[in-house]
Amino acid sequence: MTDQPEEFDLLVVGGGKAGKTLSMDVARSGRRVAMVERGMIGGSCINVACIPTKALVTSARAARQLRGAAALGLVVEGGRVDVDLLRAHKQDVVEGMVAANRQQFLESGLHLVIGQARFVGPRTVLVSLADGGERLLRGADVVINTGTRPHLPSVPGLAEASVLTSDTLLHLDRLPARLVVLGGGTVGVEFAQMFASFGSAVTLIEGGPRLLTREDPDVGDAVTRILLDDGIDVRTGMTVARIDRNADGTVRVTLDDGSLVTGDDVLVAVGREPVTDGLGLDAAGVQVNDRGFVAVDEYLRTSAERTWAAGDVAGTPQFTHASLDDYRIIRANLAGERRSTAGRLIPYTIFTTPELARVGVTETEARRAGYDVQVAHLPVAAIPRARTLRQTEGTWKAVVDAETDQILGVALLGAEAGEVITSVQLAMLGGMPWTALRDAIITHPTMAEGLNLLFASLQSRPVR
Ligand SMILES: Cc1cc2nc3c(=O)[nH]c(=O)nc-3n(C[C@H](O)[C@H](O)[C@H](O)COP(=O)(O)OP(=O)(O)OC[C@H]3O[C@@H](n4cnc5c(N)ncnc54)[C@H](O)[C@@H]3O)c2cc1C
Numbered sequence: 001m002t003d004q005p006e007e008f009d010l011l012v013v014g015g016g017k018a019g020k021t022l023s024m025d026v027a028r029s030g031r032r033v034a035m036v037e038r039g040m041i042g043g044s045c046i047n048v049a050c051i052p053t054k055a056l057v058t059s060a061r062a063a064r065q066l067r068g069a070a071a072l073g074l075v076v077e078g079g080r081v082d083v084d085l086l087r088a089h090k091q092d093v094v095e096g097m098v099a100a101n102r103q104q105f106l107e108s109g110l111h112l113v114i115g116q117a118r119f120v121g122p123r124t125v126l127v128s129l130a131d132g133g134e135r136l137l138r139g140a141d142v143v144i145n146t147g148t149r150p151h152l153p154s155v156p157g158l159a160e161a162s163v164l165t166s167d168t169l170l171h172l173d174r175l176p177a178r179l180v181v182l183g184g185g186t187v188g189v190e191f192a193q194m195f196a197s198f199g200s201a202v203t204l205i206e207g208g209p210r211l212l213t214r215e216d217p218d219v220g221d222a223v224t225r226i227l228l229d230d231g232i233d234v235r236t237g238m239t240v241a242r243i244d245r246n247a248d249g250t251v252r253v254t255l256d257d258g259s260l261v262t263g264d265d266v267l268v269a270v271g272r273e274p275v276t277d278g279l280g281l282d283a284a285g286v287q288v289n290d291r292g293f294v295a296v297d298e299y300l301r302t303s304a305e306r307t308w309a310a311g312d313v314a315g316t317p318q319f320t321h322a323s324l325d326d327y328r329i330i331r332a333n334l335a336g337e338r339r340s341t342a343g344r345l346i347p348y349t350i351f352t353t354p355e356l357a358r359v360g361v362t363e364t365e366a367r368r369a370g371y372d373v374q375v376a377h378l379p380v381a382a383i384p385r386a387r388t389l390r391q392t393e394g395t396w397k398a399v400v401d402a403e404t405d406q407i408l409g410v411a412l413l414g415a416e417a418g419e420v421i422t423s424v425q426l427a428m429l430g431g432m433p434w435t436a437l438r439d440a441i442i443t444h445p446t447m448a449e450g451l452n453l454l455f456a457s458l459q460s461r462p463v464r
């Protein structure tokens with residue numbers, strides 16, 4: 001290695017969704033691009049987050065369907081969860097996507113540098129290469145996209161109790177007979193239900209007053225009822241006082257009211273923290289905010305010149321599609337536009353069974369913002385398609401502005417909600433009033449047809 005850095009038009013640190021997409025895009029346009037990735041080709045989503053978990057959710061749903069096969073007129077005998085086959089299925093999906101990403105990186109012409117990057121000066125990183133040695137790289141523009149990792153709270157005993165995170169639970173070579181899940185957020189509810197479907201006895205402990213605290217109380221409570229029906233022991237408003245690994249290998253979780261929960265494993269899912277340690281942000285002149293995330297403005301610029309940040313580490317809502325939109329913003333701004341993150345409509349789906357899909361604001365947020373709202377509710381059982389699927393669990397909710405008829409937000413808890421939400425999102429993006437969804441001719445029998453029914457329960461404004 002010489003003292004002179006290798007020069008690039010664009011240097012991307014961390015190959016997450018935003019970083020890899022931007023790297024390929026800029027490289028395809030003929031610019032010199034280096035992307036430094038310490039090991040996960042394709043980033044967290046395809047290796048340890050969305051893709052492996054959703055592959056396992058598919059298995060969990062199949063297990064549920066097999067158990068309910070008689071209701072569909074099928075006699076299925078035997079059947080058991082084989083953890084090795086489960087892992088092989090998940091790994092096959094992951095490896096297919098990693099291989100496809102690797103191929104796309106190659107074809108784009110980007111310089112993929114596998115190693116750990118650390119800033120040693122403005123827009124300059126020293127990379128400890130995975131196969132030994134170092135490289136010094138400098139970018140005319142630099143994008144930081146190093147993601148987040150599971151946060152481990154300072155609970156007495158936790159550090160010594162060999163607890164699991166979403167990363168490590170995915171690699172487990174056995175099914176815990178009793179799984180204790182700490183944290184009733186997105187990761188907690190998805191994993192709790194998945195493992196309950198595989199046959200684990202699951203206890204879910206949430207510190208807040210209910211599960212999914214960002215949702216309206218009625219929506220969070222509806223998800224809680226579904227998990228309770230699945231046999232999950234849900235304990236809300238509970239803090240863990242300490243965790244101990246017993247001599248026989250079991251784990252004892254002591255709650256603040258003195259009660260004990262015993263399990264074989266503990267999954268800690270209490271949020272994620274930014275990956276910035278050892279990154280040398282000071283040397284780069286990049287500041288972090290009070291939560292430790294890289295501080296960015298609405299154009300995704302950091303405090304350092306021509307240094308940008310994207311995805312989870314920049315405090316963007318922690319979804320892959322949000323990170324992808326950060327790529328669009330930085331791409332436009334690198335080309336001299338002024339594209340902003342302000343006012344983005346970012347939907348999401350929580351992949352419980354049934355799914356909870358959300359877009360826009362909650363009823364609580366709309367009322368707090370001073371809107372005069374109308375609220376529509378629809379039990380999923382009222383949708384003909386739900387009957388034919390025999391998946392009648394759940395309830396839909398829409399919040400509209402009574403003054404303007406604009407849709408403010410929708411929460412769909414039910415089968416295929418993650419697919420149906422996009423129709424609502426597109427209507428919102430197009431500024432369509434709720435009456436358009438009430439009156440649209442929608443294919444029968446589909447779940448989306450429920451939108452006709454949901455909005456039909458609202459009162460039209462009197463004709464003036
Ligand atoms: C269990 C789980 C399930 C999820 N499911 C979903 C889902 O279904 N849908 C959804 O939209 N979102 C989901 N998410 C959230 C989603 O995974 C993240 O929001 C998304 O992956 C963030 O991507 P990113 O662009 O910020 O970076 P990441 O994909 O996290 O990539 C950051 C990369 O930087 C690399 N890196 C870090 N430091 C360095 C360094 N110093 N040098 C070099 N490389 C470095 C890392 O190895 C990593 O590959 C899930 C998250 C979890 C934990």
Ligand SMILES: NC(=O)c1ccc[n+]([C@@H]2O[C@H](COP(=O)([O-])OP(=O)(O)OC[C@H]3O[C@@H](n4cnc5c(N)ncnc54)[C@H](O)[C@@H]3O)[C@@H](O)[C@H]2O)c1
Nearest residue numbers: 183184185186187188206207208269270271318349350351
């Ligand atoms: N389907 C998806 O899109 C998907 C799936 C998984 C994760 N994600 C993303 O990843 C992010 C992180 O997920 P997460 O579930 O780790 O975090 P989260 O912020 O969604 O939920 C964490 C939960 O843990 C609770 N908590 C915090 N400290 C606690 C403690 N000591 N004891 C008990 N409970 C405690 C919080 O009240 C909260 O309900 C999500 O916010 C989401 O953006 C998305």
